[in-house]
Amino acid sequence: MIKSNKKLKQAKSLGIHSLLIVGAFMMAFPFLWMMLTSFKSSQEVINVDQWFPKEKIYWQDTKKGNEDFQVEIIEDYGEAAKIKFFIRRDPIIVDKSQLTKKTWLFSNFAKAWNKVQPSFGRYFVNTIVIAVVVTAGQVMTSILAAYAFVFFQFPFKNYIFTLFLATMMVPQQVLLIPNYLILSGLGWIDTYMALIIPWLAGVFGIFLLRQFFVQIPMELFEAAIIDGCSKWGFLFRILIPLSKPPIITISIFTFLGSWNSLLWPLVVTNSQEMRTIQVGLSYFSQAEGTEWELLMAASAFCIIPLIVMYIVAQKHFVQGEAGAGLKG
Amino acid sequence: MYKKNDYSAYAYVLPAASVLLIFHIFPVIYSFMLSVHQGTLKHPMKTYIGVGNYAAILEDVNFWKSMLNTVWFALSSVPMGIIIALAIAMLLNQKIKGLAIYRTVYYLPVVTSIAAVALVWKWLFDVKFGLFNQVIQWAGLKPMGWLQDSTGVFEFMASIVGLGIPETYLMFEPGFMREMVYGLMHGPSIALCSITIMSIWKGLGYNVVIFLAGLQNIPTGLYEAAEIDGANAWQKFKNVTWPLLAPTTFFVFIMSTISSFQVFVQIFMMTPFGGPERSTSVAVFYLYEKAFKTFEFGYASALAYVVFFVIFIMTLVQRKLGDGQTHQGV
Numbered sequence: 006m007i008k009s010n011k012k013l014k015q016a017k018s019l020g021i022h023s024l025l026i027v028g029a030f031m032m033a034f035p036f037l038w039m040m041l042t043s044f045k046s047s048q049e050v051i052n053v054d055q056w057f058p059k060e061k062i063y064w065q066d067t068k069k070g071n072e073d074f075q076v077e078i079i080e081d082y083g084e085a086a087k088i089k090f091f092i093r094r095d096p097i098i099v100d101k102s103q104l105t106k107k108t109w110l111f112s113n114f115a116k117a118w119n120k121v122q123p124s125f126g127r128y129f130v131n132t133i134v135i136a137v138v139v140t141a142g143q144v145m146t147s148i149l150a151a152y153a154f155v156f157f158q159f160p161f162k163n164y165i166f167t168l169f170l171a172t173m174m175v176p177q178q179v180l181l182i183p184n185y186l187i188l189s190g191l192g193w194i195d196t197y198m199a200l201i202i203p204w205l206a207g208v209f210g211i212f213l214l215r216q217f218f219v220q221i222p223m224e225l226f227e228a229a230i231i232d233g234c235s236k237w238g239f240l241f242r243i244l245i246p247l248s249k250p251p252i253i254t255i256s257i258f259t260f261l262g263s264w265n266s267l268l269w270p271l272v273v274t275n276s277q278e279m280r281t282i283q284v285g286l287s288y289f290s291q292a293e294g295t296e297w298e299l300l301m302a303a304s305a306f307c308i309i310p311l312i313v314m315y316i317v318a319q320k321h322f323v324q325g326e327a328g329a330g331l332k333g
Numbered sequence: 334m335y336k337k338n339d340y341s342a343y344a345y346v347l348p349a350a351s352v353l354l355i356f357h358i359f360p361v362i363y364s365f366m367l368s369v370h371q372g373t374l375k376h377p378m379k380t381y382i383g384v385g386n387y388a389a390i391l392e393d394v395n396f397w398k399s400m401l402n403t404v405w406f407a408l409s410s411v412p413m414g415i416i417i418a419l420a421i422a423m424l425l426n427q428k429i430k431g432l433a434i435y436r437t438v439y440y441l442p443v444v445t446s447i448a449a450v451a452l453v454w455k456w457l458f459d460v461k462f463g464l465f466n467q468v469i470q471w472a473g474l475k476p477m478g479w480l481q482d483s484t485g486v487f488e489f490m491a492s493i494v495g496l497g498i499p500e501t502y503l504m505f506e507p508g509f510m511r512e513m514v515y516g517l518m519h520g521p522s523i524a525l526c527s528i529t530i531m532s533i534w535k536g537l538g539y540n541v542v543i544f545l546a547g548l549q550n551i552p553t554g555l556y557e558a559a560e561i562d563g564a565n566a567w568q569k570f571k572n573v574t575w576p577l578l579a580p581t582t583f584f585v586f587i588m589s590t591i592s593s594f595q596v597f598v599q600i601f602m603m604t605p606f607g608g609p610e611r612s613t614s615v616a617v618f619y620l621y622e623k624a625f626k627t628f629e630f631g632y633a634s635a636l637a638y639v640v641f642f643v644i645f646i647m648t649l650v651q652r653k654l655g656d657g658q659t660h661q662g663v
Contacts, residue, residue: 021424022431028421029438032534036441038464039453053467146349153345158338165346172357174648176595178617179637182367182624183360186377206352236341265446267598272625283448290452291605297456304449315444319437322444 147210405521418540451602483609485519522612547581
C-alpha cells in the first residue's frame, strides 16, 4: 500500500514536471529562435527546412569595399574554384585561399549595430543615460517626498498626497498630447530634457516608500532629533540605510520602465541622434522589414542586457513584483 | 509627538510636486481644454467647439472599430491569460523541485523589452518563412496569414467545419451599424488574435508570480482538513483554492483589463499601419495616429479622454470592490 502510494507520488511529480517543462520550453522558445536566426545567413533564414546555422563558404570582395558574399563552389580546379553567387552576379574563378568557411555568423551583430544611423551604440548611450538619470532622480524625489509625508506635519498634507495618488489613475495616453505641447513650448522637443525631466518623479515610488516608512516607529525619529540629529541627518544616516529593499525595488522598476518605453521617446524625438534603443528598433524594423537575421541580432542585443540584469538581481525582481502588485 | 507644523516639509515635497504638477496633473486639465477646441499644429486651441470633438467621435466608424478591436483584445487576452497563469501557478505550488528555475523562465518575457519581443514574434508569424507556418505545413495543413489576415476568427472557425457567417450585416446601410454587426459576427481578425497570443505570452509570468504569492498564502491546514473530509482534487480547488484566491484573481483581472485597454507597443511593432483592413487598430493606436500622424490634437485629446473614462471606471470598480480584500488576501 505504502509502496504504491510512493509510486503514485512519483508519477504525479513526473506529470507535473513534464507539463512545466513543455510550458517553460514554449516560454523560452521565441528567445532561442531569435538567437538561432541571428547567427544565420540571409540564405539560411529563408530556407525553411533548416533550423541551425550550417557551414557556409564566403568570399571577400577586396576590390569592392571588402564585402563578404556567401558563395557556392560549382567547379573545383584544385588550387582555384569557380564560385556562384546567391545574388545577381556572374560566377567567377577565384583562388581557393580567398574562400573562408563560417558557421555561426557573429558578424550579423556588427552589421545590425552599424546598419542604423548613427549606430546602435548611440542609441544605447541615450537609453542608458536616460534610464540612469530618471532612476536616480525618481528615487531621490520619492525619498524626499515620502519622508515629508510620513515624518512631518504640514498644512494640506493629506490633500497633496491624495492629489499625487490620483495621478496613478491617469493613463499615459492622456498625458501624451498636452506634454508634447508643453515640451514644444519649452523648446525641449528632441532633447534629453524631454526624455528625462517629465519622469523625474513618480507616484509609484512615493507610495511604496511611504508604505515602508510608516512601519518605522515615530519614536526613532523623535529620539534622533532630541539627541541632536538634524532632519537631513536622520534621513541619510538612519532612514535611507534602513530602506534598501523598497529603494532597490523602485530602482529596478523605474529603470526597466524607462529602458522599455517606446511611445514617449517615439513622440518627443525626431532626429536619429536622439533615438533610444526601442525607437531605433522600430524604425529599423520598418526600414529593413525582411532582413530577419539582422533584425533578430538587433533584438538580441536589446534583450540580452535585460536578461543578464534580471538573472543577477532576480531576488529583487520577483519579490518586488509580487509585493508591489498586491500592496498597490 | 511632533504635532507642530513644520514648513520645511514643503521643501522636501517640492521636487516631486513640481514635476508631477507640470507633467502629470496640469496636462490632465490641458488635455481636456484641447479636447473642446479645434485648431492647428501651431495653434491647437484656435476655436472653441464645445463637445464637437466628442460628438464627432461617437459618429466616427473608425473609432468604434478600434473600440471593438480593443474590447476583442481584452476579452480574448484577459481570461486566457488568467486561466493559463493560474494553472501554471498551481503546478508550481506543488512543492516541486526546481521552482526557482521554472519561475525564472516563465518570468523572462516580462522583463524583456516588448518592442524587441514583438519583433521576434513578427518573425515567427512571417507568412512565407516564419516558423509557425513551417510547422503547420509539416503537419500537412494550409499555412495561415497570421498578421496579414483580416478574416474574423469566428468566420475562420466556421469555415473549418464548412459553414459560413450569415450576411446579416448587408441588411444595414453602409456605415456604423453595418460595420458593428459585421465586426461582432465575424469576430476579431486573425491578425489581432496573433497579437493576442503574443501578448498572453508576454504577460503570463507577471500573473504567475502574483497567483503563486496568493496560493502560498492559503493555509495548508485547509487542504489537510479537506483531505480528511475526503475531498478530491476538484473539490479542493472549488471549495478552498478558488474562494480564497478570489481577491488575487480579482486584482489580476482588473489590472490585466486596464493594461489591455492601453495596449499599443506590440500593435505598433507588429502591424505599424493598423493591420489588414485596420483590423488591429486599437484605441490607443488610433489615438496615436490621430495625434502624431495627422496632428488632430483636439480630436485625439477627446479620444484620450474617452479611453481615460473607460479606464477610470474600471479603476474605481477595483478600488471599491477590491480594497481591503486584496489586503486581507496577503
